[in-house]
Amino acid sequence: MTVSWTPHRFSGGVLALDAANTVVLRGDPVRSFDRFADVAEIARFAEAASLHRSEELDGRRLIVEDARNIAPKVLSIREATDRLFRSAAQEGSIAAAELAALLVACAAGLGSLGERFDATDRPFRAVQTPLAFEAALAVSALSLLQPARLSRIRICANCRWLFVDGSRNRSRLWCDMAVCGNRRKAQRHYRRRRVEDNGHA
Ligand SMILES: [Zn+2]
Incomplete structure (x- = not known):
């Protein structure tokens, strides 16, 4: 089944974290799954990210010429990003x-490309040509080290x-208030109701 790459799936705030979040429920051996298990999804993710991450990418379009070929590089950047x-x-x-590990993975993503990146906090601004997804992922991950x-x-x-967390007082708890914040509130409400229904305080 193909993944619907909704705006919620781009709640990480930057491309590299959105990619890290394509493994759902990491650490849960029963329920965890990888949205990139079908490599075709890498290309579909890149297409959606061109839209949802257009600000970070300065409007540049991400391209995946051969998803199967770049998959090992993409997955190693993604896993090193998540771990670090x-x-x-x-x-x-x-x-x-x-x-x-992150530097090695990012080096592989950037290695053979004749790209240049802007020497500012907007690395993708230098040119406006389409950009290889694995290179964008590497630059996005490295930018997080600032x-x-x-x-x-x-x-x-x-x-x-x-x-x-881009909030002024650095107090955001949820990747997406509309999804995770509300889900947690509903759980708390349900638990409280259950306790009350059982006659406990
Ligand atoms: Zn969340």
């Missing part, structure tokens, strides 16, 4: 081994997705 930034969000520090970004990476209290 999830542990950074939890520990407040970066593990050297995880940084090394301290201002790094200190704002959070883990959703409901679904455990990673997201950048």
Whole structure:
């Protein structure tokens, strides 16, 4: 079944975290699944990301010429991104081994391309030609190492997705208030009702 790449699936705030979040319920051995298990979804994700991440990408379109060919690079950037930034969000520090793994994975994504990136906080602005997805993913992940970004990476209290907290007081709990925030509120309401119905306080 094909995935519907809705705006909710781009709640990470940046391309690299949206990609990390394509593994659903990480750490849950029973319910976890990978939306990129069908490599055709990598191309469909890239197409949707061109739209939902157009601000970060400065309007550049992402291209996937051969999904099967780039899949190993994409998956290794995605997994290294999740490991490093999830542990950074939890520990407040970066593990050297995880940084090394991310750099190696990103090097493979960038390796053979004759791209140049803008030397500002808008790396994709340099040119307007379509951009290889694996290269965009690498640049997006590396951009998260900037301290201002790094200190704002959070883990959703409901679904455990990673997201950048852009709120003024840095207090966002949910990847998407409309989905995860409301789901948690409904659960709490249901539990309270059940306790009351059972005659307990
Ligand atoms: Zn969530």
